[in-house]
Amino acid sequence: MSVCDLGASKDLRTKANSAAGRRRTQSERSAHTRSALLESAARGLSRDGYGNLVLEEVAREAGYTRGALYHQFADKEDLALAVVAWVDATWRQEVGQLVEHEPDPVLALITLARGHAVFCRRDVARVAIALRLEFGGRDHPVGREVNRVSATFVKRCARLIEAGRRAGSIPPGPPARAVALAFIGALEGAVIELAGQAPYDELLAARAAAGVLGLDEVPARAGDAEVHR
Numbered sequence: 001m002s003v004c005d006l007g008a009s010k011d012l013r014t015k016a017n018s019a020a021g022r023r024r025t026q027s028e029r030s031a032h033t034r035s036a037l038l039e040s041a042a043r044g045l046s047r048d049g050y051g052n053l054v055l056e057e058v059a060r061e062a063g064y065t066r067g068a069l070y071h072q073f074a075d076k077e078d079l080a081l082a083v084v085a086w087v088d089a090t091w092r093q094e095v096g097q098l099v100e101h102e103p104d105p106v107l108a109l110i111t112l113a114r115g116h117a118v119f120c121r122r123d124v125a126r127v128a129i130a131l132r133l134e135f136g137g138r139d140h141p142v143g144r145e146v147n148r149v150s151a152t153f154v155k156r157c158a159r160l161i162e163a164g165r166r167a168g169s170i171p172p173g174p175p176a177r178a179v180a181l182a183f184i185g186a187l188e189g190a191v192i193e194l195a196g197q198a199p200y201d202e203l204l205a206a207r208a209a210a211g212v213l214g215l216d217e218v219p220a221r222a223g224d225a226e227v228h229r
Contacts, residue, residue: 037069042087044061045083045127047130081141087128091125105167106213113208114202117205120201128150154184157184179213183213186208187208191205
């Protein structure tokens with residue numbers, strides 16, 4: 001065997017040993033398990049709602065036992081609350097950051113509409129809609145948390161609408177909060193009815209949003225807004 005062969009063999013052993021030594025830590029394995037369970041539960045909540053969510057099925061679909069699920073979450077309520085927080089954090093990262101980086105209020109709102117439509121193509125994205133409908137009028141910890149997240153969403157939209165009116169890019173009309181509620185309602189209705197019909201879901205969500213805002217057309221620059229797919 002040549003010196004070069006010996007060197008190559010040594011490099012391969014070094015890489016193999018390095019890979020073996022980089023096995024996931026307990027903390028990393030736990031985080032991976034938690035993420036898989038949250039995603040499985042989010043699919044179940046989006047599809048069947050809270051009342052019909054079966055923890056054993058959530059664990060099985062994620063590839064774990066029910067014991068592994070209970071190691072991460074105390075009960076179904078704890079799991080559902082964690083899912084709401086996880087979906088909200090994911091939305092903020094994938095859509096909210098795009099909105100924050102758009103200084104123009106109108107373009108920010110249209111970017112939000114487009115981004116939300118793309119986000120809702122995922123089968124875990126309709127958790128808030130499903131739970132808000134299920135817990136409407138009921139006092140329940142999960143319902144209260146969903147309402148809190150939704151209220152934050154409404155406030156974000158209302159602030160942008162007020163900013164657009166001050167700038168003269170959004171025409172005057174009903175109170176900003178009322179317009180924000182209509183904006184969100186039109187947006188969610190569009191993405192629900194157009195589920196699976198990309199790219200029309202994004203296009204028509206933007207048009208619906210522009211209509212509620214009182215705009216004659218979707219701003220041209222909004223079509224160039226980057227949306228994570």
